[in-house]
Amino acid sequence: MSISRRDFLEVVVSGTLASLHGSVLLAGQAPMRDGDELKADVAVIGAGLGGCAAALALLQSGFQVVMTDPTDWIGGQLTQQAVPPDEHPWIEQFGCTRRYRSLRRAIRDYYRQWAPLTEAARRQEYLNPGNGRVSRLCHEPRVALAVLEAMLWPYLASGQLRLLLECQSCQADSAGDSVQAVAVRRESDKKVVWLKASYFLDATEQGDLLPLTGTEYITGFESQRETGEPHAPAQAQPHNIQAFTYCFVMDYHPEENHVIERPDEYEFWRRYVPQLTPPWPGPLLSWHMTDPIRLEPRQVYFDPTGQSKLPGLNLWTYRRIADRNHFLPGSYRSDLTLVNWPQNDYWLGRIHEIEESEAQKHLRRAKQLSLSLLYWLQTEAPRPDGGTGWPGLRLRPDIVGTQDGLAKHPYIRESRRIRAVFTVREQHVGTDARRQLFSGKTGTLTAEPFFDSVGIGSYRIDLHPSTGGNNYIDISSLPFQIPLGALLPVRVRNLLPACKNLGVTHITNGCYRLHPVEWNTGEAAGLLAAFCLHKRGVPHAVREKRTLLAEFQKLLVREGIELEWPKLSPR
Helix, strand or coil: CCCCCCHHHHHHHCCCCCCCCCCHHHHCCCCCCCCEEEEEEEECCCHHHHHHHHHHHHHCCCCCEEECCCCCCCCCHCCCCCCCCCCCCCCCCCCCCCCHHHHHHHHHHHHHHHHCHHHHHCCCCCCCCCCCCCCCCEEEEEEEEHHHHHHHHHHHHCCCEEEEEEEEEEEEEEEECEEEEEEEEECCCCCCCEEEECCCECCCCCCCHHHHHHHECCCCHHHHHHHHCCCCCCCCCCCCCEEEEEEEEEEECCCCCCCCCCCCCCHHHHHHHCCCEECCCCCCCEEECCCCCCCCCCECCCCCCCCCCCCCCCHHHHCCEEEHHHHHHCCCCCCCCEEEEEHHCCCCCCCCCCCHHHHHHHHHHHHHHHHHHHHHHHHHEECCCEEEEECEEEEEEHHHHHCCCEEECCCCCCCCECCCCCHHHHEHHEHHHHHHCCCCCCCCCCCCCCCCCCEEEEEEECCCCCCCCCCCCCECCCCEEEHHHCEEEEECCCEECCCCCCCECCCHHHHHHHHHHHHHHHHHHHHHHHHHHHHHCCHHHHCCCCCHHHHHHHHHHHHHCCCCCCCCCCC
């Protein structure tokens, strides 16, 4: 099936591009017959930001790609998890790849071309559709979905890319240090297809391929003895991982009543007081929380009317994804805000390295927490005017594409991570740790320079409360590089991480897990596979042979990947 650009734009206008079932994306879907084999140069397992970046890099290098995802939306944390991009303050000028900048520009252009923006909003060079405080580009998830699908459309239409949605990896065949094939199962009918490729990129949210393929990996908190990190515990805690979150979107109609049915676990969550170290300052469902940096009690507030002039953070605008003042009168009846707050972080259990039944229990409970938060907001939450509850808050399942109104996939902050040739530790990027190493030396305080850099990123080391009872670990970090060694498993030769599963620790995952770094990681992994296919070599040799490494880094620069930062002041 092929589709003209004009027809494609008509699909965009009609609003059906955001799902595309029965149209363009299905054109790239291969028929699934149980037990079939599907061959490609590279199999990308997981279609999140890292997976999409890897696929684009490979496709534009001329290779055949098959990409899978367990949901029916590509885009990972930006779409199916509904989280606007968390980025560093220099993102508009530098500090990301050319393809990632194209994605951001296309999201803004989508609004300019199709949204009923005011002229003032349309003229803004750095349009922020939601005017959310957390990001310079807060936007609706379906817009990012439409843009990512448009970026992949030519390759789907030509057959160079084959996309298997709603398919979960379930089995793998490995021989020695090489992965031979990966099986994926479609959840709707349980049909299994075997994928054969020269390279396999694990772009899943939880590093699903690592246990399936026998690739050595780490989970949770490493010990200080192992890593030497100042914030690591004395003993390893492999089951201690960051909270995950079921995000949701809501708007507000003060003259209406949209109170949902009381959630089954509401009474539990209404009374729940987190047991964390340092202590949480009271019930989770309240306007009191732990300040992530100072680890002291902090009060926030919530006001969808915009009339309160209270000091501090208004959670309504924190992750707002549509500011109705940007749009012509009557087109948006209300702002839209994304709820990804401390109050709906779930840390009472993990969802990998356990039995499936136990994982499903925690997923259900996390959904109950998010629905309980909404019900509390609608009925009992203290208002700035002294009243309680906002019954006009309305859940928006249409925005996230689900029946229950919660995001299609939980927002995953921490994955399994490869045991890598090189692992990034706190001493490489943490500001205080680096300052100690720089003590008595002259020169500018910087993160560790890596000879094998394949990209750059910047974000605080931002760890949310975890399953082991830790409160926030939120500490300053320096603008950093992504080393090639962190993309290389210690043993397996043809599997590469393309998401949050690269060679970082529990602590440094806190700054390597955000949108632009995940994209850069996936793009670098895709280009590494392409480079090795061209050279008929293996990824490990690229790092070991300096001539090959120099050639690969020149390729990265030509492809628009920045390998080092300009001189910047510490954050």
